[in-house]
Amino acid sequence: MTEFDFEFGPDFAKRLDGQDELASFREEFLFPEPDMIYLDGNSLGRLPRRTVDRMRIAVEEEWGRDLIRGWNAGWWDSPLRVGEKIGQLLGAGPGQVVVSDTTSINLFKLVMAALEMRPGRDRIVSDVLNFPSDLYILQGCVRLLGDSHQIHLVPSEDGIAVDQRTLFDALDERTALVTLSHVVFKSGFLYAAKAVTERAHEAGALVLWDLGHSAGAVPVELDDWGVDFAVGCTYKYLNGGPGSPAYLYVRQDLQDEALSPIWGWFGQQSPFDFDLEYQPTDGIKRFLVSSTPILSTLPMESALDIVLEAGIERIREKSVLLTSYLVFLIETMLVPLGFSLGSPKDPAQRGSHVSIRHPEGYRINRVLIEEMGVLPDFREPDNIRLGLAPLYTSFSDVWEAVNRIKRAVEEHRYLRYFPGKRLTVT
Ligand SMILES: *Cc1c(COP(=O)(O)O)cnc(C)c1O
DSSP, rough: OOOOOOOHHHHHHHHHHTTTTTGGGGBOOOOOTTOOOOOBTTTOOOOOOOHHHHHHHHIIIIIIIIIGGGHHHGTTTTHHHHHHHHHHTTTTTSSSSOOOOOOHHHHHHHHHHHTTTSTOEEEEEEEEEEEEHHHHHHHHHHHHHHHHHHHHEEEEEESSOOOOHHHHTOOTTTEHHHHHHHHOOOBBOOOOOHHHHHHHHHHEEEEEEEOTTTTTTTTHHHHHHTTOOEOSSSSSTTOOOTOOOOOOEEEETTTOOOOOOOOOGBBBGGGOOOOSSSBOOOSSSGOOOOOOOOOHHHHHHHHHHHHHHOOOHHHHHHHHHHHHHHHHIIOOOOOIGGGGEEEOOOGGBOOOOEEEEEHHHHHHHHHHHHHHSEEEEEEEEEEEEOOOTTTTTHHHHHHHHHHHHHHHHTTTTTGSSSSOOSSOOO
């Protein structure tokens, strides 16, 4: 990976902004508080202007005027139609991605399908850095299957990354499924997904990637990598809005064999025959369960167009430059104040967010939000996550945010915050 020659100071940040090919995409989003630096686009993306218009049409015209006719005028097909658009961002050919439910529920459906496809194998391999909800889902699946499977969590020496050899050593003839987050939620560690997929297949296992923190920020090539299954959410770098529905991918040649454990009428062969027996429909739609949340699915389509127009290669290029610049500033300005880097140093192993760790992390995070106009998030025990969304985060934002963090600590402002009591959402 290239080394960058970064310089200190606001003029250098402005120069980087001047050379930024994606700078104009900032106009696509609403900035009602211009002085607030938002560093949580990896958790909830900003509101696109197009979404405001699309939402109004969906409510006033499609629901308000068309009423039930809306189902035949684009609602019924929306899970597949919007899924195709997401598929374009994930290197997935047509007919393999649908929008449905939430990430956790899609994970449940695909884990159950995968385990059924590997009878005689009783191990699920994941890692200790995975998103806890993903691990809870796995635990629930194991219980449902009568505790006949074990979950093996590959350890991490530094809490930041997983050593690929340690992971590979965990794969053998007992492994039914390998399921991991492509980009890890806390440290931003990015797996070499193609190599892991290939190695898992050599061991005869199926592979399921959670793309929550990578879709829209990091190139994903599901078909090329030979991935079996994937899930992900749309409210992070895809800017779908709070609670917008998730998606799932099942590779074409597995779709006849793979069966959802939740049988609902949207996955039925001919739902309007109202047959009393379930017959799964062909193709990816068999993984649908029930009525699409239309009001949050339709506006997603125009939000996805923005990402497609910018292009994932250019997004990744800017993301690497943004996070590398941030790491440079952390090392020169924040490490002397007791912070340490909680993310990989090599940009090739990093997604689009960077964690910094500090023993007073929770209180510093509070002061940033309450007084300093910086909005990151906090992950226990001492991680402040700084998410950089290439479509709207500028280099000047990064410079200014690090300065404000530095000030919050130097001026001991965080001491005024009570350390013990945590808010619900941090
Ligand atoms: C954000 C995220 C989720 C969220 O799951 P929901 O079911 O949408 O609440 C799951 N997994 C990963 C890896 C995530 O980053």
